[in-house]
Amino acid sequence: MSTRELYVQDPGDSRWTVPATGAARFTWEAMYPGEKNGSGRDRLLALYQKGKDKQWDAATRIDWDLEVDPKDPLGTPDESLSLYGTPHWDRMTERDRGDLRQHYAAWQFSQFLHGEQGAMVCAARIVESVPDLDAKFYSATQTMDEARHAEIYARFLKDKIGMLYPVNDSLKALLDDTLADSRWDMPYLGMQVLIEGLALAAFGMIRDTTTRPLPKRILAYVMQDEARHVAFGRMALRDYYRQLTDVELREREEFVIEGCHLMRDRLRGTEVLENFGIPPAEAAEFTERSEFLRLFRKLLFSRIVPCVKDIGLWGPRLQRAYLDLGVFDLGDANLDLLMAQDEELAEQLDAERFAAEESARTAEVADAIARGAAGD
Ligand SMILES: [Fe+2]
């Protein structure tokens, strides 16, 4: 089926073009994983090796036969919907509420899908523009990771939710700023740190609250890959930002502040409520007032703030902006621990699946033997 028919609103022209600036860079300095080159860049080559080892295929790792109810795709508590507890919610029939859950999940996962496509394009941009070969190698594996993620979210949306939303204006604006900038570190900062950092926190919150096995597995497996992406962004930027002047660092901080405001606005989901006849101003007010969403918004910065601090962007203006957003204290979160947990959780889900398959096989064999003994 054509995707266009599944869009709730007309996404407009089916192509979006962002003019590129900046140079394609080659290097004749060749290196490979495991080589003793004394360059001190072994960490990046090790990450490239890991990127190759950990590729997986959604067609075999994910059981797409798992059922999903389109009217309640995630099974998350209704408190997570901004309309919950308002007079609108009280007036809604159970059928309307089902529609709202479907729209909200479609909106959320559509932004994941569009973000993954953006990540793929940014990773490819990094392959082109980054000066060193080890970083190009690594980024090539990430480009493939992001392609697989976009593939998975597209399949989930089309086959299981049956509905898509166009890209959110704020996400589009940040993608545009990130890709239009000619400085080679900007795709890292905009994409790897801001857009992915935010997506990762959102994936994590849904992964940990959904009661449905299919979205849970999808999110856990995607997050296993994202842990490498964040590690790469941190490694590359931490080294580079040490060499920048104060003025150059302040420019990056301004970009981060602007990006964080765009990210906060991208999270309101007011476009969903507009489809239910609620004017934008009122919809925005509901998302502000909801206790649940206030906490959700704060937690969404849990992966960005410690990362920004870690790469050396922590000037007074940025600190002030984080205080205003109410997320300053997240700077002390332990990113390494969070990432290690993400990887473990995916492996644990695999182990559970293998154990379930194993016991199903054992039961089948026992059944066949019993039937044989009974002379069937
Ligand atoms: Fe991704």
Ligand SMILES: [Fe+2]
């Ligand atoms: Fe990623």
